[in-house]
Amino acid sequence: MTPKQPVFLALALICIGLGVFLYKAFVLDFPLVAEVRSDIWHIEAHLSFVSGNKPIKVSMNIPRNSRRFAIVDENFISKGYGVNVVTEGGTRKVHWSIRSAKGAQNLYYRASVRRMDRDIPQKIPEGLPPEKPDLQGAYREASEALVAEAREQSADMDGIVIALLLRLNNPQPDENVVLLLGKKDSDQKKVDLCVQLLALAGIHARSVHGIRLEDPKRNSTIRHWLEIYDQKQWAAYDPATAKRGIPDDYLVWWRGMEPLVDSQGTKNFSATISVARSEEPAIQAALEMGEMKKQILLDYSLFSLPVETQSVYRVIMLLPVGVFLLVVLRNVIGIRTFGTFMPVLIALAFRETQLPWGIFLFTTIVALGLVIRLYLAHLKLLVVPRLAAILVIVIFLMAVFSILTHKLGLERGLSVALFPMVILTMTIERMSIVWEELGALDTLKQGAWSLVAAVLAYLVMAIRYIEYLVFVFPELLLILLAGMILLGRYSGFRLLELPRFKALVKLESND
Amino acid sequence: MIKLKRKLADAGLLGINRRNARYTSKYNSRHRYPLVDDKLRTKTLALKAGIAVPELYGVIGTEYEARRLAQHVHSRPDFVIKPSRGSGGSGILVISGRSKEMYRRVDGVLMSQGEVEYHLFNVISGLYSLGGQPDKALIEYCVKFDPVFEAISYQGVPDIRVIVFLGVPVMGMVRLPTHMSGGKANLHQGAIGAGIDIASGATLKAVWRNAIVSEHPDTGHPVTGVIIPNWEKLLKIAAQCNELTGLGYIGVDQVLDKDRGPLILEMNARPGLNIQLANQTGLLPRLQLVERHQQDLLSIEDRIAFARKHFAA
Numbered sequence: 006m007t008p009k010q011p012v013f014l015a016l017a018l019i020c021i022g023l024g025v026f027l028y029k030a031f032v033l034d035f036p037l038v039a040e041v042r043s044d045i046w047h048i049e050a051h052l053s054f055v056s057g058n059k060p061i062k063v064s065m066n067i068p069r070n071s072r073r074f075a076i077v078d079e080n081f082i083s084k085g086y087g088v089n090v091v092t093e094g095g096t097r098k099v100h101w102s103i104r105s106a107k108g109a110q111n112l113y114y115r116a117s118v119r120r121m122d123r124d125i126p127q128k129i130p131e132g133l134p135p136e137k138p139d140l141q142g143a144y145r146e147a148s149e150a151l152v153a154e155a156r157e158q159s160a161d162m163d164g165i166v167i168a169l170l171l172r173l174n175n176p177q178p179d180e181n182v183v184l185l186l187g188k189k190d191s192d193q194k195k196v197d198l199c200v201q202l203l204a205l206a207g208i209h210a211r212s213v214h215g216i217r218l219e220d221p222k223r224n225s226t227i228r229h230w231l232e233i234y235d236q237k238q239w240a241a242y243d244p245a246t247a248k249r250g251i252p253d254d255y256l257v258w259w260r261g262m263e264p265l266v267d268s269q270g271t272k273n274f275s276a277t278i279s280v281a282r283s284e285e286p287a288i289q290a291a292l293e294m295g296e297m298k299k300q301i302l303l304d305y306s307l308f309s310l311p312v313e314t315q316s317v318y319r320v321i322m323l324l325p326v327g328v329f330l331l332v333v334l335r336n337v338i339g340i341r342t343f344g345t346f347m348p349v350l351i352a353l354a355f356r357e358t359q360l361p362w363g364i365f366l367f368t369t370i371v372a373l374g375l376v377i378r379l380y381l382a383h384l385k386l387l388v389v390p391r392l393a394a395i396l397v398i399v400i401f402l403m404a405v406f407s408i409l410t411h412k413l414g415l416e417r418g419l420s421v422a423l424f425p426m427v428i429l430t431m432t433i434e435r436m437s438i439v440w441e442e443l444g445a446l447d448t449l450k451q452g453a454w455s456l457v458a459a460v461l462a463y464l465v466m467a468i469r470y471i472e473y474l475v476f477v478f479p480e481l482l483l484i485l486l487a488g489m490i491l492l493g494r495y496s497g498f499r500l501l502e503l504p505r506f507k508a509l510v511k512l513e514s515n516d
Numbered sequence: 517m518i519k520l521k522r523k524l525a526d527a528g529l530l531g532i533n534r535r536n537a538r539y540t541s542k543y544n545s546r547h548r549y550p551l552v553d554d555k556l557r558t559k560t561l562a563l564k565a566g567i568a569v570p571e572l573y574g575v576i577g578t579e580y581e582a583r584r585l586a587q588h589v590h591s592r593p594d595f596v597i598k599p600s601r602g603s604g605g606s607g608i609l610v611i612s613g614r615s616k617e618m619y620r621r622v623d624g625v626l627m628s629q630g631e632v633e634y635h636l637f638n639v640i641s642g643l644y645s646l647g648g649q650p651d652k653a654l655i656e657y658c659v660k661f662d663p664v665f666e667a668i669s670y671q672g673v674p675d676i677r678v679i680v681f682l683g684v685p686v687m688g689m690v691r692l693p694t695h696m697s698g699g700k701a702n703l704h705q706g707a708i709g710a711g712i713d714i715a716s717g718a719t720l721k722a723v724w725r726n727a728i729v730s731e732h733p734d735t736g737h738p739v740t741g742v743i744i745p746n747w748e749k750l751l752k753i754a755a756q757c758n759e760l761t762g763l764g765y766i767g768v769d770q771v772l773d774k775d776r777g778p779l780i781l782e783m784n785a786r787p788g789l790n791i792q793l794a795n796q797t798g799l800l801p802r803l804q805l806v807e808r809h810q811q812d813l814l815s816i817e818d819r820i821a822f823a824r825k826h827f828a829a
Contacts, residue, residue, distance in 0.1 A: 336533060385634035387579070388641035438643065442606055443705060496534035503520050508728055508793055510523040 011494045015487035022483030035477055038470075045077070045119050046218045047281040048225075048256070052112040052266060052274070056105075059270035061086075063101045066259030066266075067114060068215075074118045074256050082113040096259055110271070118218075118256060135204040147181035152206045162208060162235045163249070169202055170195075170231070170247035196229040196244045197262055209234035213241065214265065215257040216278055225278045227258065227265065307476060320353065322475040322482070327352055327462040329485045332492050334458050339499025342455040343435045347428050351455075352462035354424045360463060364456065366424065370402050371452070374433040375440070382437065396430040528798025530789060535765075539803065543682070543764025544785050551761050552783040555654060556600045558761075562780050565760050567753055569780050570596070570771075571657040582636035585629075585655070594658040597635060599644040601651050605702040607644030609635050610658060610672065622671050622699045659779065662772040664745055667737040668692050668708075672699030675771050676712070676750060679787055679799065682765075682810050683758035684819045685751050686802040686827060688712035689794040690719060690744065695734045703790045708732060710739045711795030715828035717747025723793040750778050751823070755816045757783055767791075795829075802827055 029035040052063060069092070070076055081088045086101040101112055140148055155168035173182055173195045185198055196212040203210035213230040230251055231242045241251035259265070266276050307318050327349035334340050342348050355363035377398050381391055403424065432455070440448040465471065475481055530539075551557050562569045573595060574588030589595050593614050599607040609632070613620040619627045627635075636653050638644070645651040658673075665674045672693030679687045689709045693699045696706030703709050708729065710722035719742040722729050730740045744750070754768040757780075767787025770778045792798055805826060806813070813819045 339532070385630060385637070387637050388643050438606075494537055496531070496537040498521060498524065498529070498531040499533060500517075502529075502531050502789075503517065503524060505726060506524055506529050506789075506793060507520065508723065508726055509529060509796060509798065510520070510527050 008494075011490050015490045018483045018487035018490070022480045022487070025480035025483075026478050029478060029480075045117055045283050046256075047115065047117050047283065048216070048218075048278065049116075049281075050114040050265075050276060050278050052114075052268075052276050054110055054268065054271035054274040056107055056110055057270045057272050058105070058107070061101075061103050061106055061110070061268070061270040063112060063266060063268040063271065064098050065101075065114065065276075066214075066263065067097045067099050068116065068118070068256060068258050069095075069097045071257055073120060073253070075121050076116050076118050078117040080115050082115065086112065096261060096263075120218075120253075135207065135209050138201040138204055140201070140205075143184060147184045148202055148205055151181050151185070152202050155202075156206060162233065163240075165206060165208065166199075166203065166210075166231070166233055166242055167247045169199055170242060170244060173199065174245060174247065192229045192244050193227075196231045199231050199244065200262070203233060211239075211260050212262060213251075213257055213260050215255055215259075216280065217252060218254045218256055218280060218282075221281045223277075223279050225280050227278070228255065230255070232260075307479060319472060319476050320356070322479060323466045323472055324349060324353070325482050325485050326471060326475060327466050329489060330462050330465050331458060332489055334461070336492055336495060337497075337499060339501035340454045340458060341451050342458050343432050343439075343451055344428065344455075347432055348455050348458035349462050350425045350428050351459040352466055355459065355463040356467060358424075360460065360467075363463070364460065366406065367429075367456070367459070370399060370406070370424070370429060371433055371436070373402055374399055374429065375436055378433050378437040379440070382441070392430060392434055395433055396426060399426050399429050399433070524798075528800040528802075529792060530799040530803070532789060534800070535789065536786075539681070539765045540786055544766070545762070548762045549785050552763065552766065552785050553603075554601050555598060555782050556652060558780070558783055559654075561760055565756065567756065567760075567780055568776055568778065570659055570773075573655040573657065575600075576636055576653040576655065577640065579637055579640065582633050582640065582653070585632060585636065588655045596654075596656050596658050597632070597639065598654045598656065599639040599651050600654050601642075601645040601649070602639075603644070605700055605705075607635075607639050608700070610699065612658065659771045659773050660775065662745060662774045664742060665690075665692070665772070667735055668732045668739050668742065670694050670697075670699065670732070670734040672697070672701060672707075673771055675701045675769050675781055676744065677787070677791060678751065678754040678768050678770070679791060680754050680758055680766050680768055681803050681806050682813065683755050683816070684806045684813060685714060685754050685823045686806060687791050687795055687797075687799055688714060688754075689791045690742075692722075692732060692739065694724070694732070696725075703788070703794075708739060709790055709794035710742075711791070711797075711829070712744060712747075713829035714751070715824045717744045717750075718742065718829075719744065720794075720829055721796055723790065726793070728796070744772070746772060746778055748820075751820050752816060753778055753780065755819050 030037055048068075050065065050067075052065065054063075067079075067090070068074070068076060081090075081099060081101075083101050085106065086103045089100040089102075091098050091100065099114060138148075151169065151172060152165075155165050155172065159165045159168050172179070173186065175182070178186070186194055193212070193214070200210045200212050210231060210233040213232050214227050215230070216225045217228060229244060231244050232239045233242070234240075240249060242249055243251075266274070268274055307315060307322075310318065328346060331342075331346065331349055335342070335345075351363075351367060354367075358366060374395060378395055381394060386394065403426070436448050436452060439451060551561060556572075556575065559569050559572060573592065576582050576585065576588070594610075594612050596611070597609040602608065610622040611619045611627075611632075612622045615626060617629055619629075619632050621627055639651055639653040642650045661669070661673050668674075669692045674690055674692045676688065676690050678685045689711050691701040691703060692708040692710065693701050694706055694708055698705065701707050703723075706725060708722045708724045711720035712718070713720060719740055722739045724733060730738055732739050750770055750772075753770060757766060757768045758764065761783060763783075763785050765785070765787075767784040769781040769783065771781055773779055789799070806822075809822065813822055
C-alpha cells in the first residue's frame, strides 16, 4: 500500500459519487429540492349499458402518449370481459368482448396522465392529396360551392380554413351550410364536415377529439378540434371560433371520424368521462419520465423497492450521515462516547420520540438502569447473566414508562419503545464499569458527551433535506465514504488534545 | 486555539491520530498484537528470552477453578490477580495480606472469599478484556518495590514505562500511585507520571491530572531528581522487547523489585501519550530521528547509546 493510495481511492469515490449525482440531477432531471410538486390527472371513462342477451362487443378509442401528455398508468376494469388493446394507424383502441352477460354492465377505463413537453415526431401524411369524399348530388354541389367561396376569399391555407369555419359558424347560415350540417348541428358535425370540405380542396385535415384537463369534473364533455396539415406540421383550429392553436390542457383522446365508442349487443348505452387531479412529489414524476427513457439506473434505484422497504431505507440511508458525524466527533474533535455507534442509534430513536422527550426518556432510563446495575454489583453475578438481567430491567422500565405516560395522557411517552434496548443495556453496563474504575465524574462526563453526540447526530439526521438527498441520491454516500477514508488517514491533532497537552508548552515558554 | 495548536506542533507533540496512522499501524503488524495483549503469552515469551517477570502462581480459566483459588496461592500472604487480556490496568486486584479467611486489599479493605471469587468471575467472563472476550485470570507474585520509591508512592507499585521505537528507548516515565489512583499506577486514575532522563535515569518533573507537580501529593516528598536504580538494565530489557515481539512501537512496563531487580509487567502495542506531558516534551522529533537512523541501529548496545546520546533531558 502506498501512502497515496487512500487519497486516490477517495478521489475516485468522490468522482463517481459526484458524477452519478450530477448526471441524475441535470440529465435525468431529478429534482434537487423535495418540495417541488407536479400535477397528475386521473381520467376515467365509465361505460354503462344493459346487456341485450347477445354476445357483446364494445370498442373504445383511448388516448396515446403525446407530445404534451404522458400516460403513466392505465388499467381496464371489466369483470369477465376479454380485453384487447390494439394500436393501428395512429389510434389506440380497447376491445371488450363477452359471449353472454346479463343485466346492467359497467366497463371502466382508467388512466393517469401527466403534463410534459416532449419531442415526438408527428405523423406526416403521404405526399398524395387526400381522398375526395364520396358526395352525391346536392351535397356535392353545396360542398364545392362552399370550398370555392372560401378559396376565393383567402390567400393561403390558413385563410381557407378560417373562411370555412366562419361560414359554418355563422348564426345565419347560408343554404349550403344548412343543407350539409342538417338541422341538429354540433361541433363534431362541423369539424367532420370541415375535414370533408378541406379534402375536397386538396388539404389534409383531420378531426381531433379530447377533453380539457382544467378542473376536476364528474362529467367531462368531449371537445372537438380541427387539425390541418400546413407547412410540414399539423395546425389546430378551434371549430367554434376559428382561432388557430389548441389549449395546453387539451388531452387528445382520439383522432378521426369515428365515434368514441362502438358497441354491439348493448342497450341504453352511456359513456361518461370524469377527471380528477392529484399532486405528487416531483421526484415521482422524474422517475416515471425517466422510466420512459428506459434508464437502467432507475430500475436498480431504491425507488424500485416496495414502499414499506423504501421507508426503512429512508432511515438506513441516514445512518452513514450520523456515523460520519461521529467519526468527526471522535477523531477530529476527540470526544469519548460509550460505545462507538451508540450515539447514532440513540439519535435514530430520537427521530421517533422528538428531541426533548428523547433526552428525558434516555437519561431517565439510563439513570434508573445504572442505579439498579450498581445494586446488582452487590449480588456478584456473572457477566452474561448480569447483562441479561439488566436487559430485562431496561425492558421493564420502558414498559412502566409507556404505561405511566399513557395513563397521564402523554402519548409521546409511548415512543420509548423505539429505543434500542440492547444498546441501552450495554451503555448502562459500560457506564457502571467506568463508574467503578474511574469514578462518577468520568462516567457523567463520558455520558454527557455521548448524549451531546447523540443530539448532534439527531439534529443532522433530522434535516429533511439531508434525508431527501441521500435517499434520492444514494451515490452521495460515496462522497461520505471518501471522507471517512481520508479521515482514516488524518494524523493531525484532535481538538481536545490541545487543552489536554496544554501543560506541555506553558512550562516550556517559562523555561 | 490555533496558536496553541501551532505551539504544540512546534513542541513535537504526537497526537493520537498520528500515533495510530503513522506509527502503530505502520510498525505494529496486527498478528503480533496477541503477544502483548495477552499477558500470559507475554510472560512465556519473556521467560523464553531469559527476561525476568513476576512469578506466576497459577492461571484461572473457569468458575470452578476460581473457587479453588486457595490451591494456587497456598499460604502466600500477598499476590496479584490480573486479567490476562486486560487493558489500561483495569481489573487488577492486589492482595497485600491475609486475615483468617479474608483477603486484605492493598488499600486495607478486607475482602471475603466470595468477593475475591466474584472478581475472578468478572475477569474470566471478559469484563475487563479487550472486546469482552472470555479471559483468564493470572495469579502472580506481588512485587516488593525498590526502597527508592518508598517515599514517593502511595500504596500500590510504581512502574516504569519506556516507549521503545524500532528497538530504541525513546522516552520513559515512572508512574507513581497516589491516594486518588487507589494505589494504581494509572495516570487516568490519578497516578503521578514523572518523566525520566534517558541518559541518566533521573526523574524529571512530574504530571498529575494534567498539571505539573514536583512533590508527591500524598507523601510530600520530591518526585524530581530521583535516580532510578538499575536504569541501564531497564533500558536494555526494554530495547530487547522489540525483537521479542516483532512490534516496532511499544510501551514496555517494568517494575523494580527490591530482591529480583527489573521485572517485565506487560507491554502495550498502543501506549498512551501522557508520557509526553510527564517529560514535558513531544515524542515526534525523537521518533523521526530514530526513523532516519534506523539502518545504523542494529545492536542493542548501539541503540541504547544512541538513545542516551540524543534523548538526554
